[in-house]
Amino acid sequence: MMPVNSAKRFWAGYCLAILGAIFFSAKGVVVKMTYLYEGVDAVTIIGFRMLLSGPIFLAVAAYQASKAHKGLIPRLTVRQRWQIVLLGFIGYYLSSFLAFLGLQTISAGLERVVLYLSPTFVLLITALYFKRPIAPRQWLALALSYAGVVFVFLHDLSFAGPAVIVGAGFVLASALCYSVYLIGSAEIIKVVGATRLVAYAMSVSAAFTIAQFFWVHSWAGLQQPWPVYQLSLIHATLNTVAPTFMIMWAVARIGAPLTSQLGLIGPVSVLFLAAWLLGEPITVLQLIGTAFVLTGVIVLGRGRR
Template sequence: MDKGIKDGAAARAAYLGGLGIAIGGAVLFSTKAVVAKLLYRYQIDAVTLIAFRMLFSLPVFAAVAIWKMRTEAPLSRADRWRVLGLGLVGYYLSSFLDFLGLQYISVGLERLILFLTPTFVLLISSTLLKQHISRRQWLALLLSYCGIVFVFLHDLNSGNHNVALGATLVTGSAAAYAVYLLLSGEMVRRLGSLRLVSYAMCVSTVACVGQFLLLRPVTGLLQPLPVYGLSLVNGILCTVMPVFMTMAAVERIGAGTASQAGMIGPVSTLFLGALLLGEPVTSWQLGGTALVLAGIYLLSKK
């Protein structure tokens, strides 16, 4: 009996540890929006911001990519082209549209729109792959999009005339990442998530830095010291660590539970935005956030 109690306690501790890692990863990844807003106060643009983010995260992902290249079979030519496409769509295009949109909307609305990614996966699957959408899934979609409308109207009434533009850009970001998720499923099973992510992030870095060198002068790399510090936080704490923490959590508690733990992300962003950026937390935002979380929860149960 003592052994059974000890085994149960160990299993519970492992589960709670995995849950804590998943929550921590979700909070860190959501903090990306707050850090971006702080960086925009130094008069840099999205092109510069994303270039710095990828430059600071590159050493880690490049090290993992080199390790995987040395220890595993080389990619086929077809897989190389697939990785190239996935890196450009899932990490370059999605991230760039997200940072562009953040210039115009609150971090709370940005995080909620990105949280709609599973609904875009469902809609794309239904449209292109002819998958059936159940009544519960339709209810989840209705709840989620009603919540977005709540928060969108709140931001619109704040006097910012570019809210629609920002929301459209971030919606494009969520749609691009949904396409990445749909296209990457088979490759994740064959290559493993760590290998695929490290390769795709290296592709994204080349695209982001190349874009910067094409559109901005090299002197744009000379920035005030706080820009480097915040970019380091953005690259390591808000990009590298959430990737590895989420993978570790999925291994311990499963993808379903890890995904539901990620629901803390929009809530943490809302309150971090209030604490660090002075963005107000209103009943409209809380109500909209609750509707979005309820909809995504219903969808995740499926």
């Protein structure tokens, strides 16, 4: 039995991880809707995302920096600053850009399938680099969840054309980048704190992203239809700001491997969101897969020591 405070902390992190996964996964649907407008590419998608969400992260970062200046929290060392710059580049800039490149040629469902290979990367890298054993329950939960993901999106797993293969490759690289970010953040978050790390890392990502946007499209890239701005606002707030903090708060409470594995519920949420917003049908096969994924998530929660 866990102490009451520890149990509350665990289940708070557990719920934050699930909600963060749902909100974050919904970005695939929003991005596909945005791509329907002529002239919108991956640079535009990620650029608008950070133009609208960047000021929020920058404001939080400025507040955290002022606390450090006043001595309320420890100041960052030079090494920690460079670590955050690297994490911001890999985890929120490069990972997102690669995923959006992939979404140009594959469906939101297939993107989720490939992207959620990241729990495997996290577990394996953690086991190999940090010498941490993988518990049998984690293997069982992974098996159940991945079986469910395959069921849910079996009809999307078609690599009939080179464009699909290339798109899946971009998303696979995105998953690897995000796994490295989760592992790296799990170590530094113990010293820096979740809110501070997210604010700084996302501010770094915003700087890279906005610079790329204006380098590629200049000011003319801002001339987009009003619906693109509306979808980008949803992308920036519900699919970026909210889940980013939720996931980092979850990592601080339950660790990177469990947070990453709970993210497997993301593909299931995309299934229903795509049916609602994009009119994609839900089949019996997909519902069976949903049951597998949810069972895997329950096994993770009940198996925590």
